[in-house]
Amino acid sequence: MGGIKLRNLLGLPVNHRETQHLQKIRPAWEIEVEVLEAIKTRRSIRRFKKEPVAPDLIEKLLEAGRWAPSSANTQPWEFIVITDPEIKKRISRSFNFGPFLNEAPLAIAVVVDRFRTALPVQDGSLAAYAIWLAAHSLGLGACWINPNIPGGIKKILGIPLTKKLITILAIGYPAEAPLKTRRNLSDLVYFEKHGNKKGPITFKE
Numbered sequence: 001m002g003g004i005k006l007r008n009l010l011g012l013p014v015n016h017r018e019t020q021h022l023q024k025i026r027p028a029w030e031i032e033v034e035v036l037e038a039i040k041t042r043r044s045i046r047r048f049k050k051e052p053v054a055p056d057l058i059e060k061l062l063e064a065g066r067w068a069p070s071s072a073n074t075q076p077w078e079f080i081v082i083t084d085p086e087i088k089k090r091i092s093r094s095f096n097f098g099p100f101l102n103e104a105p106l107a108i109a110v111v112v113d114r115f116r117t118a119l120p121v122q123d124g125s126l127a128a129y130a131i132w133l134a135a136h137s138l139g140l141g142a143c144w145i146n147p148n149i150p151g152g153i154k155k156i157l158g159i160p161l162t163k164k165l166i167t168i169l170a171i172g173y174p175a176e177a178p179l180k181t182r183r184n185l186s187d188l189v190y191f192e193k194h195g196n197k198k199g200p201i202t203f204k205e
């Protein structure tokens, strides 16, 4: 098998342009704190300032989505960038749980091509989370909106039937700072077998 084909199968970079980003990677120890901090401090933001999101920031968000992991590196996602107030208004009216989309200066719809992957929800969700986290790291806020009536929204956005709408992320500069709690690790974690709480870590209750 030729070198490039094999590298494709393994999901490895095939040319210099693709390897450029690798040279910019910082050592893990240097970024660990920032990444963990970003994961812990990201919140769902549903109130936004009117300030628009600049195109270079939108591009960074899309880059984050593009570099999400996917099953067998299928990269089955497509992103629709939505800033048109009329389209946002029409979509937000179709949501039960996302009327605030109307107030967000930016929305990104995450769409997955069902012919490219057997795991559309998993692949699409990871791309959406990457965008969500990137938004937080850039000082933006975002919220996942579940397309509970996907038919109508897909029509508004012109999404073909063969593609699955995973979420629409409402994005903008935060106008709120909500707090959230999480269940304790002692409730969530077992060692070796489900139900066994005895292991090398003792979690705080």
Ligand SMILES: Cc1cc2nc3c(=O)[nH]c(=O)nc-3n(C[C@H](O)[C@H](O)[C@H](O)COP(=O)(O)O)c2cc1C
Pocket: 042, 043, 044, 045, 046, 097, 098, 143, 144, 145, 146, 147, 178, 180
């Ligand atoms: C799969 C999924 C669907 C969600 N759907 C909605 C939604 O339709 N509307 C909404 O306001 N928030 C939605 N959220 C946001 C959750 O309510 C939020 O993540 C959760 O309350 C935890 O808060 P946090 O994100 O601030 O940590 C969704 C989140 C996920 C992961």
